[in-house]
Amino acid sequence: MNKIREKIINTRSIRMLIQVAGFIAFTGLFTLIYGSLKSLYICTMKGNFDLTASIPQLIIITVIFLTTILFGRFFCGWICAFGTLMDFLHFISYKITRKKIIVNHRIDNTLKYLKYVVLAMSIIFIWTLGMNLFEGSNPWDVFGTYTSLGDTPSLTEYMKSNWVGAATLAVIMAGGLFIERFFCRYLCPLGALFTILSKFRIMKIRKEKNHCGKCNICSESCSMGIYINPIDIVHSGECINCLKCIHKCPGENLNTSVGKKQLSKRIITALAVFTLLLCAAAYYGATYIDSIQTSDSGKANISELTKQSTGTYQDGTYEGTGTGFKGTTTVSVTIKNGYITDIATVSTNDDKPYYNRAFSSMVQQIISTQNVGVDSVTGATFSSNGIRNAVADALGQEYQNNNDQIQRGHSGPGSHGEYGKKNGTN
Ligand code: SF4
Ligand code: SF4
Incomplete structure (x- = not known):
């Protein structure tokens, strides 16, 4: 040679x-x-x-x-x-x-x-x-779900709920064979x-x-x-x-x-x-850097909000779950003076770069608008959905969004009762 x-x-x-x-x-x-x-x-x-x-x-x-x-x-x-x-x-x-x-x-x-x-x-x-x-139902999401490390949802359930992405990925893979x-x-x-x-x-x-x-x-x-x-x-x-x-x-x-x-x-x-x-x-x-920004973002606007008159939520810290990219995401939501003042991640299996990006933006938006109906983060749709549904679940709210048809085995918002699973009050 x-x-x-x-x-x-x-x-x-x-x-x-x-x-x-x-x-x-x-x-x-x-x-x-x-x-x-x-x-x-x-x-x-x-x-x-x-x-x-x-x-x-x-x-x-x-x-x-x-x-x-x-x-x-x-x-x-x-x-x-x-x-x-x-x-x-x-x-x-x-x-x-x-x-x-x-x-x-x-x-x-x-x-x-x-x-x-x-x-x-x-x-x-x-x-x-x-x-x-293709938002949230594109072939990369299907590919990423089953190839990156972490929990994977049931294949049959997933294919049923995300058939557009699965079919597109199958066509691409067939093309790649030839x-x-x-x-x-x-x-x-x-x-x-x-x-x-x-x-x-x-x-x-x-x-x-x-x-x-x-x-x-x-x-x-x-x-x-x-x-x-x-x-x-x-x-x-x-x-x-x-x-x-x-x-x-x-x-x-x-x-x-x-x-x-x-x-x-x-x-x-x-x-x-x-x-x-x-x-x-x-x-x-x-x-x-995303994770540092994420930990800071949950504290946004707190001091301003708590100075204002009483908000509409009941004070306390509540836990809620939603289905993210790689299974269940659990968050805790803190209410002070009737306002959402802090949102923290309890657990998630989602890939960190996507989750952190979604979390940092979603939390900032939810706290500043005091509403869960905020935009998903580009390129991290499943994680965004998981966070939004977990927060809604903690607040005991019914939340519908455009990606409901691609959610995977989510038990639905508000499944913990009127105000999620309460950890304690302030
Ligand atoms: S062209 Fe191929 S290798 Fe390059 S970014 Fe796209 S999928 Fe990846
Ligand atoms: S892509 Fe084609 S031209 Fe470029 S290195 Fe490979 S074989 Fe050579």
Whole structure:
């Protein structure tokens, strides 16, 4: 086995390891990126952008965007859990059939525009016009529910109540069995953004034209269906840095380089690990900042409220439950002087980044409006529903919302009686 091939095989093994690590550690990172973009966009459009409150989202977006602009789509090729799922499905189908479907380049290139349509429709209809399309019933929620760590709801119940998301995920998975990176090529709205951003990357796949035997193996092996054969440098933003073209070329005619400088296996691996560590730092850093903001938000407006005349609620501390993303969420609600003055989490199985984001925003809104009928938090709909229903349950209120049809086995608000389960009075 010659030296270059040996290098790439090692890089491929490291990529697989990083993909597994990314799948376990950041299963929902791609939805977090999408949700962060959405909430930054909505705040900016509504003119209520708050720099301090947006720090967690800004950290996530800055890290992912910067690494993509500089080094290309390491996130897609090496870290994204949904991308890893696509690779896994294609690997299984190839092992069974020993056949790889190569989509005609013209058709493939045309279909790749679909993801820009998905992105544009998301921005116009969901982000700008506030329509509830797929909100809480999208395929990522189904995927996230059954792949991230924690309790999972009963599969049959879940499929019944969230059949739109389940059916969409099934179609995407079926597509992934037949066409490599089906979702990434044609449908992912983030993929559309990353394709544009990575056009400016400094690290590119290069071909030494003078050695090229025109066998077309590089193009046939490309995960993203890029037609590499007639070009010297892969400028396409579709490239996800999977390095399959380099590995498969029998003439060892491809390499990864910055300008004319060829990068060694060690540097490529270091870049991928660097991106993984940056993602980890962003993910956990954002989660930590979110949790600090969350613990502060419950205390919002308390002093002002308690100075006013008596509110409508009965003083005391009450516990209530609601069904969140990964099972039951329990909160305690404190009423002073007739006002909701504090909401605290007693227990939840939801993934922390989503839950914290939902909690911090929902609690602020509920305390300032003294009403549970507040907006769900973008990208954390199930957690928002769980919190809202738990608070309503604690207050003994019946609460209906647009996502009732996708709630999973929720016993219903007010199930603890008139005022939830009372822990004590003040
Ligand atoms: S294109 Fe989308 S789903 Fe595919 S790897 Fe990139 S972010 Fe993940
Ligand atoms: S096969 Fe090569 S050109 Fe295609 S996505 Fe992978 S690294 Fe990029």
